[in-house]
Amino acid sequence: MRHFPPRRIVCLTEETVETLYLLGEQDRIVGVSGYAVRPPRVRREKARVSAFISADIPKILKLEPDLVLAFSDLQADIVAALIRAGLPVHVFNQRDVAGILAMIRTVGALVDAADAADQLATSYQQRLAAVASTERPSRKPKVYFEEWDDPLISGIGWVSELIEIAGGEDVLPTLRIHQAAKDRIISPEMVRAAAPDVILASWCGKKVVPDRIRNRPGWSEIPAVRNGRIVEIKSPLILQPGPAALTDGLDAIVAALWPLPMPSELRTTA
Known part of the structure; x- marks a missing residue:
């Protein structure tokens, strides 16, 4: 310098x-x-x-x-x-x-x-x-984060961590170690098999179209699709690895996972 x-x-x-x-x-x-x-x-x-x-x-x-x-x-x-x-x-x-x-x-x-x-x-x-220690129902919502729609790309490391901090369960946790998006390409069948309760989508600055997600072959029986729990999180909030992700991005995940009133399937406690 x-x-x-x-x-x-x-x-x-x-x-x-x-x-x-x-x-x-x-x-x-x-x-x-x-x-x-x-x-x-x-x-x-x-x-x-x-x-x-x-x-x-x-x-x-x-x-x-x-x-x-x-x-x-x-x-x-x-x-x-x-x-x-x-x-x-x-x-x-x-x-x-x-x-x-x-x-x-x-x-x-x-x-x-x-x-x-x-x-x-x-x-x-x-x-x-403080967010991680918040008392929540014992039944953690299963979450699929979609970083891109064609091909399907799952969430990067910090996103997966923030899902867990927010009280959710990343349905594809082993993929978060991969830095490159090409190494997180998945098949639609993987998401169907994982049966997430919530789908979070942030398509790298491109507007998320929930109908495209709903209309994928075989996805109608995924709990998140069936129960209307597809949520877009704006890319500047969650896909930049900085202060935004730790604040507004995390808050958006919490709001998506724990809406008020809470879905009945998540109300049971231990």
Whole structure:
């Protein structure tokens, strides 16, 4: 980095943007992902320089950043181009709740706000623990999370963890260890056999169409379909591995799993 803490930061994904705003360090940001919507003011305050797997490299270079924050192997080509151009880049790769908390603390350390970041991360840990310890019926709802509809892709690691924290049971828990979406492709028959009580869907920014789910061959007898428990969770809330997922994303899962009044099949207690 040319300066420490960096004075001019470009964020290529949403979660580092939100983290810097929450830390009160937003004035350091000079460029953001086109998907950044949290907080809403970011859309009018910051230059938009990238999609997820593509970026306007000349525009980023004109912003003269001291630091670029990127995410995962999916942005490897962007990162390589920026490094070749002489820019310092920090690449995150968080895929679970622990990784999200570590990302928050690392962002704080990078901008000389380690104490504030630790306080923020600790507050999220306490919140997660409080939700997980909430007394609920012993019968956990079985949950299928759909990240994409064609082909069917099940939920990534942090989503699966949040389902469990919310008091649900992920019907495909062994798949969450796979980082790449291609390794979480499933068949419709797998979902039918799992018989989820609730279907949560978030199609990576594409609007979820519940009728497409209901009308899949053989799905009419899945309890979630039969009982009308198909719920869309907006992608910015749950599919960005950052503060949104730990707050509004988790709240959306809780609301979907434990609606009031509660479905009769979940009312029995031990």
